[in-house]
Amino acid sequence: MISVVVPAFNEEENLHVLVQRLSAVLEPYDSYEILIVDDGSSDQTRYVLRQLSQEYPAVRFLSFSRNFGHQMALRAGYDHARGDAVICLDADLQHPPELIPALIDKWHEGYDVVYTVRQPDPNLSWFKRTSSRKFYSMLRNVSGLEIEDGAADFRLLDRKVVDTLKQFKENDLFLRGAISWVGFRQCRILYQPAARYAGRSKYSLRKMMQLAAMGITSFSTKPLYMSVLLGFGMSLLALLFGAEATYEYFFTDATVSGWTTLVVLSVLIGGVQFIMIGIIGVYLGKTFVEVKNRPAYIIGDTDEIDETTTWVQPDEADRKFYSPLT
Numbered sequence: 001m002i003s004v005v006v007p008a009f010n011e012e013e014n015l016h017v018l019v020q021r022l023s024a025v026l027e028p029y030d031s032y033e034i035l036i037v038d039d040g041s042s043d044q045t046r047y048v049l050r051q052l053s054q055e056y057p058a059v060r061f062l063s064f065s066r067n068f069g070h071q072m073a074l075r076a077g078y079d080h081a082r083g084d085a086v087i088c089l090d091a092d093l094q095h096p097p098e099l100i101p102a103l104i105d106k107w108h109e110g111y112d113v114v115y116t117v118r119q120p121d122p123n124l125s126w127f128k129r130t131s132s133r134k135f136y137s138m139l140r141n142v143s144g145l146e147i148e149d150g151a152a153d154f155r156l157l158d159r160k161v162v163d164t165l166k167q168f169k170e171n172d173l174f175l176r177g178a179i180s181w182v183g184f185r186q187c188r189i190l191y192q193p194a195a196r197y198a199g200r201s202k203y204s205l206r207k208m209m210q211l212a213a214m215g216i217t218s219f220s221t222k223p224l225y226m227s228v229l230l231g232f233g234m235s236l237l238a239l240l241f242g243a244e245a246t247y248e249y250f251f252t253d254a255t256v257s258g259w260t261t262l263v264v265l266s267v268l269i270g271g272v273q274f275i276m277i278g279i280i281g282v283y284l285g286k287t288f289v290e291v292k293n294r295p296a297y298i299i300g301d302t303d304e305i306d307e308t309t310t311w312v313q314p315d316e317a318d319r320k321f322y323s324p325l326t
């Protein structure tokens with residue numbers, strides 16, 4: 001069985017076309033499912049999904065209780081997909097469904113991870129292109145992971161990779177990093193991304209920065225060491241300044257001018273300390289979040305009840321009893 005997982009956040013206009021095109025592509029395969037994860041949309045996405053799941057037997061959906069973010073939606077998809085191979089793609093049709101047979105062919109050849117790399121895209125803004133390239137090169141340097149430019153979350157994973165990912169208990173899991181990290185037999189496919197079918201990008205600058213910060217801090221502790229190095233560098237500078245000031249005090253008459261040095265120094269050192277405390281704070285904060293071990297996402301609605309979903313439907317009597325309004 002083939003599973004296709006699609007995260008969708010306010011994608012009401014895209015879902016019909018998406019499901020049509022996916023069904024056309026998946027038709028030749030024996031059995032398949034299309035699992036759409038509604039990431040707490042505020043538009044009609046949820047109702048469209050309910051409709052689609054009635055219309056197409058292969059369509060399943062999960063609906064988060066609020067917006068948990070793209071990565072969480074993908075995770076929920078991996079957790080709930082039933083296929084022997086799980087393919088993820090975006091709901092906006094930028095990842096062409098027609099590439100799926102090529103992914104499946106590679107899987108049949110024996111690859112466990114078939115990831116895609118987008119070729120330079122004229123539709124993409126200069127900002128998105130450059131920021132993505134810079135981000136990947138920084139991530140490679142800091143984390144030592146092999147992640148290629150333009151490798152997004154459009155990929156096929158074999159069941160055993162999905163099961164491995166499910167064992168990751170950390171809350172903010174950066175999937176692109178994790179998948180590169182777990183190994184297995186990986187291969188890549190190049191593709192030309194299409195333009196977004198309808199609507200606007202759901203990845204705000206804030207979300208992009210969050211993703212970048214998560215990518216770096218969840219795969220590397222190098223920034224911690226960087227802060228230590230920086231601290232050493234600054235201390236050395238301070239020592240030199242100190243020697244110079246002492247020299248001036250004893251052998252020249254110009255000591256009053258040292259006031260400038262003092263101010264500059266204290267400000268600089270204060271700054272460095274702030275940087276260090278900040279970085280430690282980031283990791284401490286992450287530890288705090290992980291230690292709490294909260295569920296990574298919450299499903300508020302789904303078209304089915306399976307063993308992984310706890311689903312409480314209050315009956316009418318209970319609701320009357322507990323409702324503060326009655």
Ligand code: UDP
Binds near residue numbers: 011039070094200
């Ligand atoms: N998405 C999501 N939750 C979010 C933001 C985005 O599930 O908080 C989904 C979105 O519906 C789409 C995919 O993630 O299917 C990629 O988002 P988008 O196309 O807006 O990003 P871009 O292609 O502009 O980077």
Ligand code: MG
Binds near residue numbers: 090
């Ligand atoms: Mg997109």
